[in-house]
Amino acid sequence: MNETANSILRILRSPKVVNGIGLGFVGVIVVWLVVNFVKGPEYFANVALDGLTRGSIYGVVALGYTLVYGILQLINFAHGDVFALSGLVASTLLLSVFDISPTSSNLAVAGAIAVTLAITVPLFAIINGSIERVAYRPLRNAPRLAPLITAVGMSFIVSNVALGLYGVDYESGSDLIPQGDAFTIGEIQFTWKLVTALVIIVPTLIVLSWFVSSTRQGKAMRAVAQDTEASAMVGINVNRTISVTFFIAGSLAAVAGLVFLLEFQVRYDTGFELGLIAFTAAVLGGIGNLSGAVLGALLIGFIQSFTEGLLWYAPGGDWTRSIVFGILIAVLVFRPEGLLGERTPEGA
Amino acid sequence: MTSLSDRARRIAGGRRETWLVPLLVVLGLLYPWYEETLQSLPLIGDFVPSTESMVVMIALTMMAVGLNVVVGYAGLLDLGYVAFYAVGAYTAGWFASQQFDQVTFHFFSSVPNDQPGIHISMWLVLVVAGLLTLFAGILIGLPTLRLRGDYLAIVTLGFGEIVPQVVRNGDNFGGFDLTHGAFGIAPIDAVGIPALGVIGLPENFQTSPNRALWYYVVAFLLLLFTVFCSVRLRDSRLGRAWIAIREDETAAAAMGVPLMRTKTWSYAIGAFFGGVAGAYYASFRGGAFPADFYFQISVFLLCMVILGGIGSIWGVLAGGMILSYLDREGLATIGSKLQDAGIDFEPTKYNAGIYGVLIVAMMLFRPAGLIPERRHKIELEEGVHDTPFYDVTTEGTLTDRDPSDD
Numbered sequence: 001m002n003e004t005a006n007s008i009l010r011i012l013r014s015p016k017v018v019n020g021i022g023l024g025f026v027g028v029i030v031v032w033l034v035v036n037f038v039k040g041p042e043y044f045a046n047v048a049l050d051g052l053t054r055g056s057i058y059g060v061v062a063l064g065y066t067l068v069y070g071i072l073q074l075i076n077f078a079h080g081d082v083f084a085l086s087g088l089v090a091s092t093l094l095l096s097v098f099d100i101s102p103t104s105s106n107l108a109v110a111g112a113i114a115v116t117l118a119i120t121v122p123l124f125a126i127i128n129g130s131i132e133r134v135a136y137r138p139l140r141n142a143p144r145l146a147p148l149i150t151a152v153g154m155s156f157i158v159s160n161v162a163l164g165l166y167g168v169d170y171e172s173g174s175d176l177i178p179q180g181d182a183f184t185i186g187e188i189q190f191t192w193k194l195v196t197a198l199v200i201i202v203p204t205l206i207v208l209s210w211f212v213s214s215t216r217q218g219k220a221m222r223a224v225a226q227d228t229e230a231s232a233m234v235g236i237n238v239n240r241t242i243s244v245t246f247f248i249a250g251s252l253a254a255v256a257g258l259v260f261l262l263e264f265q266v267r268y269d270t271g272f273e274l275g276l277i278a279f280t281a282a283v284l285g286g287i288g289n290l291s292g293a294v295l296g297a298l299l300i301g302f303i304q305s306f307t308e309g310l311l312w313y314a315p316g317g318d319w320t321r322s323i324v325f326g327i328l329i330a331v332l333v334f335r336p337e338g339l340l341g342e343r344t345p346e347g348a
Numbered sequence: 349m350t351s352l353s354d355r356a357r358r359i360a361g362g363r364r365e366t367w368l369v370p371l372l373v374v375l376g377l378l379y380p381w382y383e384e385t386l387q388s389l390p391l392i393g394d395f396v397p398s399t400e401s402m403v404v405m406i407a408l409t410m411m412a413v414g415l416n417v418v419v420g421y422a423g424l425l426d427l428g429y430v431a432f433y434a435v436g437a438y439t440a441g442w443f444a445s446q447q448f449d450q451v452t453f454h455f456f457s458s459v460p461n462d463q464p465g466i467h468i469s470m471w472l473v474l475v476v477a478g479l480l481t482l483f484a485g486i487l488i489g490l491p492t493l494r495l496r497g498d499y500l501a502i503v504t505l506g507f508g509e510i511v512p513q514v515v516r517n518g519d520n521f522g523g524f525d526l527t528h529g530a531f532g533i534a535p536i537d538a539v540g541i542p543a544l545g546v547i548g549l550p551e552n553f554q555t556s557p558n559r560a561l562w563y564y565v566v567a568f569l570l571l572l573f574t575v576f577c578s579v580r581l582r583d584s585r586l587g588r589a590w591i592a593i594r595e596d597e598t599a600a601a602a603m604g605v606p607l608m609r610t611k612t613w614s615y616a617i618g619a620f621f622g623g624v625a626g627a628y629y630a631s632f633r634g635g636a637f638p639a640d641f642y643f644q645i646s647v648f649l650l651c652m653v654i655l656g657g658i659g660s661i662w663g664v665l666a667g668g669m670i671l672s673y674l675d676r677e678g679l680a681t682i683g684s685k686l687q688d689a690g691i692d693f694e695p696t697k698y699n700a701g702i703y704g705v706l707i708v709a710m711m712l713f714r715p716a717g718l719i720p721e722r723r724h725k726i727e728l729e730e731g732v733h734d735t736p737f738y739d740v741t742t743e744g745t746l747t748d749r750d751p752s753d754d
Contacts, residue, residue, distance in 0.1 A: 153703075
């Protein structure tokens with residue numbers, strides 16, 4: 001039995017077959033998309049814009065995963081729950097503390113959003129940093145399974161904190177944003193929701209990429225991600241750099257949490273599934289690779305909107321999870337390094 | 349650094365007391381007969397679980413022992429074990445219920461012969477469920493097991509999410525109702541001993557007046573069988589290969605351990621027990637429902653393994669019984685006690701958070717578990733291959749370098 005299995009495996013592993021199957025998948029998807037596009041270009045474009053909104057939020061969460069993974073090789077399961085908690089805290093600030101309601105003037109809404117960000121971003125940077133301090137740092141030298149297991153534990157703890165504070169009800173700020181379109185091109189509708197999401201997310205990404213590529217601390221982060229021991233030897237404070245990474249991941253979670261609150265609705269367990277999707281996005285793009293995470297997230301956003309929104313042979317929302325995880329498994333099997341990543345011994 | 353001979357002696361270790369095992373087996377098997385006596389005891393009486401709960405606890409512990417083969421022996425983190433539980437439960441649904449009422453087929457079943465659907469004796473279904481799940485384990489394992497560590501964890505997690513969704517949406521595969529969708533498959537036939545009805549053994553456990561008792565006894569025997577297989581496997585050639593892979597994959601491969609085949613077997617065998625336990629539990633519950641299979645179950649089972657001690661059979665048994673007891677009755681009992689004491693806190697609402705605190709605390713303070721396995725404890729204390737050569741947090745403590753020489 002083993003011999004047969006091995007020979008089947010050997011055939012399956014040959015690059016020709018792997019690439020063939022992979023190309024076959026891609027081909028079917030392309031045909032499906034093209035037919036849908038031809039059947040209704042404007043509708044297709046609107047669904048794609050919806051995907052862009054989702055994808056940009058996933059991208060910010062995925063960056064949090066990929067930053068931490070790049071530096072510690074740890075899947076920070078708690079990240080998704082930190083994201084959901086930040087959305088809930090933002091809802092308290094916006095709706096209760098600042099008392100913003102759908103009738104408030106646009107200027108007041110924008111101001112309240114800015115102040116909320118100014119509070120939640122540092123707050124969740126500190127919360128995420130503390131999680132690292134308490135749950136991951138003591139295990140820095142333990143077998144790699146250990147911090148992964150505490151990450152799962154922290155995920156449960158954070159989501160239960162959210163459950164304790166906010167109960168099981170959904171919070172949403174989606175009616176704070178003007179309904180309707182900011183502008184239209186032909187029949188393609190650019191909604192205020194999309195514009196709001198992009199206005200918050202694009203500057204965040206620009207600041208992040210400036211930080212990672214141009215500051216001293218960003219350079220230290222890249223160095224530690226490449227080789228921890230070597231960077232310690234050249235005098236980089238490894239622990240501080242890891243803390244900074246967690247601060248940044250926490251801030252990103254806070255930004256994503258607010259945007260998600262404005263677009264959709266948040267509950268204590270929202271973070272779990274969204275976190276998995278964002279992690280899939282990070283893997284799809286090549287884990288540890290920042291632009292890869294954003295690219296992967298946009299792709300996942302499109303995939304989700306297409307499977308749920310398109311009219312011709314779309315699988316529908318019931319299957320979203322299976323499709324996203326199916327993609328995750330396919331990527332790990334066919335191209336473990338992701339779309340933009342480099343092949344590592346770990347993935348191969 | 350301890351010397352090599354020292355280390356070898358510690359790994360070999362002394363034998364446990366031989367009288368303990370038979371005593372525990374007898375005490376366990378007789379539990380339903382003294383359960384009421386225990387429950388009438390003052391103070392602790394309220395905390396004693398009913399036989400009914402014990403059946404569920406044992407089924408879950410059996411899954412934990414199966415998961416231990418994957419996580420504990422071979423060191424492969426599996427976050428999607430619930431998929432095997434689902435496959436086992438649904439196999440029971442397919443072969444022992446009215447799900448496929450297009451055909452009528454009976455084979456030593458415990459239900460009347462005129463019922464439509466496939467009704468195979470539950471004893472046989474347990475075996476079939478195990479084998480099908482084993483096959484599912486191989487299918488899932490073959491493409492994914494070449495991935496290491498956390499990549500494997502995330503792929504198993506993916507399967508753990510896909511299988512329940514397929515089950516939930518599986519009521520219309522091109523018009524064919526495979527899983528009856530969100531309603532699940534119910535009722536599933538009872539376990540029973542039809543041929544021996546004459547000498548007083550029940551033909552159908554579900555309708556027997558001593559339902560819980562009979563299910564308990566069989567569950568206990570199944571658990572014994574699982575533990576026996578698990579111990580024998582651990583000490584076999586295959587088991588030693590698993591442990592070699594857990595300790596150092598590269599070294600194991602260099603010594604001629606076939607990585608893929610060995611890992612796939614651990615996955616398949618772990619899956620087998622999950623399938624048997626899943627099918628048995630489905631028969632006890634009388635149905636397989638898609639709402640039962642969610643990620644938290646996988647983590648719950650993983651918690652049992654971690655709490656008890658990764659790789660340690662005694663530990664996993666203890667961890668499994670403790671956690672499933674808390675889940676099944678303990679937290680609710682504690683909650684009502686707290687209510688009586690005037691404290692308004694519902695532990696059942698926060699069960700996931702409580703397990704979270706438990707596993708984080710265990711990992712931080714007692715990473716080898718309640719009843720550690722010797723070898724695994726040594727791995728944790730003295731490090732394995734992936735301990736960094738230069739420790740950046742505690743300089744000098746784990747390296748040969750003496751800080752005073754600097």
